[in-house]
Amino acid sequence: MLDSWHDGPAKSAVVEFVGRVLESVPPEERVAVFDNDGTLWCEKPAYIQLDFLVRRIAEQVAAEPGLADKQPYTAAAAGDLSWFGDAVTKHYNGDDSDLKVLAAAVLSANATITTDEHAARVNAFFADARHPVLDRPYTACGYTPMVELLLYLESSGFTNYIVSGGGRDFMRPVTTMMYGIPPERVIGSSVGLIYQNGELLTTAQPEFLNDGPVKPVRIWSRVGRRPIFAAGNSNGDIEMLQYTTAGSRPSLALLIHHDDADREFAYDAGAERALDLAVSHGWTRTSMRDDWRTVFSG
Amino acid sequence: MLDSWHDGPAKSAVVEFVGRVLESVPPEERVAVFDNDGTLWCEKPAYIQLDFLVRRIAEQVAAEPGLADKQPYTAAAAGDLSWFGDAVTKHYNGDDSDLKVLAAAVLSANATITTDEHAARVNAFFADARHPVLDRPYTACGYTPMVELLLYLESSGFTNYIVSGGGRDFMRPVTTMMYGIPPERVIGSSVGLIYQNGELLTTAQPEFLNDGPVKPVRIWSRVGRRPIFAAGNSNGDIEMLQYTTAGSRPSLALLIHHDDADREFAYDAGAERALDLAVSHGWTRTSMRDDWRTVFSG
Numbered sequence: 001m002l003d004s005w006h007d008g009p010a011k012s013a014v015v016e017f018v019g020r021v022l023e024s025v026p027p028e029e030r031v032a033v034f035d036n037d038g039t040l041w042c043e044k045p046a047y048i049q050l051d052f053l054v055r056r057i058a059e060q061v062a063a064e065p066g067l068a069d070k071q072p073y074t075a076a077a078a079g080d081l082s083w084f085g086d087a088v089t090k091h092y093n094g095d096d097s098d099l100k101v102l103a104a105a106v107l108s109a110n111a112t113i114t115t116d117e118h119a120a121r122v123n124a125f126f127a128d129a130r131h132p133v134l135d136r137p138y139t140a141c142g143y144t145p146m147v148e149l150l151l152y153l154e155s156s157g158f159t160n161y162i163v164s165g166g167g168r169d170f171m172r173p174v175t176t177m178m179y180g181i182p183p184e185r186v187i188g189s190s191v192g193l194i195y196q197n198g199e200l201l202t203t204a205q206p207e208f209l210n211d212g213p214v215k216p217v218r219i220w221s222r223v224g225r226r227p228i229f230a231a232g233n234s235n236g237d238i239e240m241l242q243y244t245t246a247g248s249r250p251s252l253a254l255l256i257h258h259d260d261a262d263r264e265f266a267y268d269a270g271a272e273r274a275l276d277l278a279v280s281h282g283w284t285r286t287s288m289r290d291d292w293r294t295v296f297s298g
Numbered sequence: 299m300l301d302s303w304h305d306g307p308a309k310s311a312v313v314e315f316v317g318r319v320l321e322s323v324p325p326e327e328r329v330a331v332f333d334n335d336g337t338l339w340c341e342k343p344a345y346i347q348l349d350f351l352v353r354r355i356a357e358q359v360a361a362e363p364g365l366a367d368k369q370p371y372t373a374a375a376a377g378d379l380s381w382f383g384d385a386v387t388k389h390y391n392g393d394d395s396d397l398k399v400l401a402a403a404v405l406s407a408n409a410t411i412t413t414d415e416h417a418a419r420v421n422a423f424f425a426d427a428r429h430p431v432l433d434r435p436y437t438a439c440g441y442t443p444m445v446e447l448l449l450y451l452e453s454s455g456f457t458n459y460i461v462s463g464g465g466r467d468f469m470r471p472v473t474t475m476m477y478g479i480p481p482e483r484v485i486g487s488s489v490g491l492i493y494q495n496g497e498l499l500t501t502a503q504p505e506f507l508n509d510g511p512v513k514p515v516r517i518w519s520r521v522g523r524r525p526i527f528a529a530g531n532s533n534g535d536i537e538m539l540q541y542t543t544a545g546s547r548p549s550l551a552l553l554i555h556h557d558d559a560d561r562e563f564a565y566d567a568g569a570e571r572a573l574d575l576a577v578s579h580g581w582t583r584t585s586m587r588d589d590w591r592t593v594f595s596g
Contacts, residue, residue: 028480115518159482172522182326183522193518195511195537198544200518213493220413220491220498222520224470224481239493246496 001152004145004294010254010286014149017229017252018156025228025249027157032229033219033240034150036164036171036188039233039256040179042141044265045133049170050084052125056109071098072105107191108204115169115193115200122173134264136296142178143288144297146231146256150179153229161185161227163219165211165236187218211236216243227251233258234271241274241283253283260288263295299450302443302592308552308584312447315527315550316454323526323547325455330527331517331538332448334462334469334486337531337554338477340439342563343431347468348382350423354407369396370403405489406502413467413491413498420471432562434594440476441586442595444529444554448477451527459483459525461517463509463534485516509534514541525549531556532569539572539581551581558586561593 005011021030037043057076060067067073075083087098110118131141150160162171162181168188175181192205210218216239219227230237230244233256241253255278258267268275278285288295303309319328335341355374358365365371373381385396408416429439448458458479460469466486473479490503508516514537517525528535528542531554539551553576556565566573576583586593 168519169522184520186522190519193515195514195541198540200514200541216493216498217491221466221488222482224467224484242496243493243498 001155002145002148004148004292004297006291006293008291010284010291013252013284014152014254017250018153020250021158021228022156029225029228029249030153030156030158031223031225031227032150032153032158032160033163033187033215033227033231033244034146034160035232035234035237035240036162036166038258039231039237040142040146040150040162041138042131042134042143042264044258044267046081046085047166048129048131048138048141049166050081051129051132051138052122052170053106053109054081054084055125055129056121057105060109070101072102103206104204107206111191111202111204113202115202118169118202119173122170126174134296136298139174139178140296140298142296143292144294145292147179149231150181154180158229159185161187161219161223163187163210163215163230163240165189165209168210187215187222213239215240219243230254231256232274235273236270238274238277241277242281245281245283253278253281255283255285257285257287259290260292260295262289264288299453300443300446302446302590302595304589304591306589308582308589311550311582312450312552315548316451318548319456319526320454327523327526327547328451328454328456329521329523329525330448330451330456330458331461331485331513331525331529331542332444332458332477333530333532333535333538334460334464336556337529337535338440338444338448338460339436340429340432340441340562342556342565344379344383345464346427346429346436346439347464348379349427349430349436350420350468351404351407352379352382353423353427354419355403358407368399370400401504402502405504409489409500409502411500413500416467416500417471420468424472432594434596437472437476438594438596440594441590442592443590445477447529448479452478456527457483459485459517459521461485461508461513461538463487463507466508485513485520511537513538517541528552529554530572533571534568536572536575539575540579543579543581551576551579553581553583555583555585557588558590558593560587562586 034040037047054076061073061077068077087102091099126139129138160181166188168186168190171188172183172186175186189210190207192203192207193200226247227244228249228251230241231254232241245251245253258265332338335345352374359371359375366375385400389397424437427436460479464486466484466488469486470481470484473484487508488505490501490505491498524545525542526547526549528539529552530539543549543551556563
């Protein structure tokens with residue numbers, strides 16, 4: 001167990017925590033929650049879901065060439081991923097104009113199809129899409145030490161949930177295979193669905209953006225219990241980590257630090273507050289460089 | 299198994315269905331969904347949750363007597379439950395004025411408390427509230443044949459969910475004890491929650507009214523699979539029953555008919571369309587009078 005973790009403070013903290021849980025927490029209360037992007041799988045140079053969406057937007061342009069006159073279709077058709085990255089950068093600099101254009105296109109990219117058809121599109125994407133830098137299938141971009149941690153917790157009677165800002169129905173088709181987490185334990189962002197003649201159809205209406213303070217709310221909605229273990233890597237995970245450690249049970253908050261430019265990526269952007277809070281709140285920080293023997297397998 | 303069911307077409311249909319499922323449906327696809335009010339427990343002469351809410355509203359009047367000048371506080375303080383029933387009747391007759399007044403009071407009755415405090419109020423209610431007609435604790439108002447059915451399905455590898463128009467967090471504290479269904483498998487109506495300093499607080503904002511076409515949407519959101527078994531008793535369950543039987547797997551839709559004035563209540567109001575559709579769609583109708591050997595235990 002945890003063979004891909006170096007012996008060190010992070011591994012010790014986890015093992016010691018699980019020991020206390022086995023002594024004092026009944027199995028039904030052993031709820032563990034994991035962010036996905038940057039916590040269970042790689043999120044750089046761009047969210048995996050963004051690749052899925054840009055490919056779909058490019059398909060839309062191919063089917064309706066007139067779309068190419070406007071963004072983000074122009075960029076998608078040209079394979080210009082920098083436009084998408086710039087939209088997010090502009091947002092963080094206070095200019096939301098491109099982000100709004102992007103959001104409208106993203107929300108409508110997979111609208112008015114059944115949930116089965118949506119799953120088929122996701123499966124088709126994962127069947128052949130590869131990570132542009134790591135040169136491996138996206139389905140092999142899960143972090144080996146975190147998959148081991150999921151198994152370790154599960155073998156200790158925990159029930160693991162994914163609680164991600166990513167799309168709930170984008171993750172579901174692959175989480176069982178990658179993490180052993182079935183669809184009913186995937187909590188994520190979503191669009192509204194409508195029921196029609198025995199089928200559920202996607203819409204372009206946002207339902208939940210599962211980030212920040214929304215994470216604990218959705219955890220309660222879905223699980224009805226306060227977790228005792230939480231893992232995250234960014235500012236969007238702060239409230240989930242706080243909520244997890246504010247209960248009366250033994251608890252552990254794990255923050256992944258992306259400091260391994262050789263084997264993955266090194267970046268603190270979007271995680272600055274979380275990294276600071278880890279120190280003041282006694283969260284367990286994990287250095288990918290120092291704590292992980294391997295990052296990816298296979 | 300199913301000892302409190304008479305041998306007959308309803309019991310045979312269930313047993314035959316489970317036999318086919320065991321042969322052809324993998325365990326992870328064996329999802330069963332149950333309405334609660336009128337399907338798993340008694341809903342007459344009024345929803346159990348209404349009693350909980352009226353008692354709370356009376357408490358609010360006791361703490362702030364000026365409230366008694368307006369409805370529904372006047373009625374709650376006087377113990378006048380007919381006002382509440384009339385508000386619903388008026389609604390069905392096209393006059394929503396009283397229902398709006400009622401809804402606002404209901405939504406705010408348990409607002410701005412933590413989820414733990416809310417659970418404590420629910421537990422306090424169930425600890426001593428009794429059914430006004432059946433003269434038994436509300437927690438003993440579950441239908442014995444349905445509890446047996448839950449166990450029978452579970453022992454056949456099914457995972458059971460409650461999918462109710464009732465309040466999610468009103469049901470959760472008692473569903474494990476009454477039905478063996480844990481909080482994470484209770485889908486119901488809800489108010490919005492807000493995260494604050496490690497706690498989740500209730501609000502007076504409606505989030506989901508889990509009824510009619512909303513039921514299949516929330517099933518997908520929570521479970522990520524189409525059920526293969528569904529049980530309900532009213533028009534609000536129609537879409538859930540349709541969704542369940544519209545898939546390619548073997549499936550069964552069970553409709554409870556309240557036709558037992560001696561042992562429970564006899565009524566079709568609010569179920570007329572569902573009872574008609576049961577015939578045209580081949581759903582299995584269960585007569586409480588003819589199919590159930592016992593209704594309540596203990």
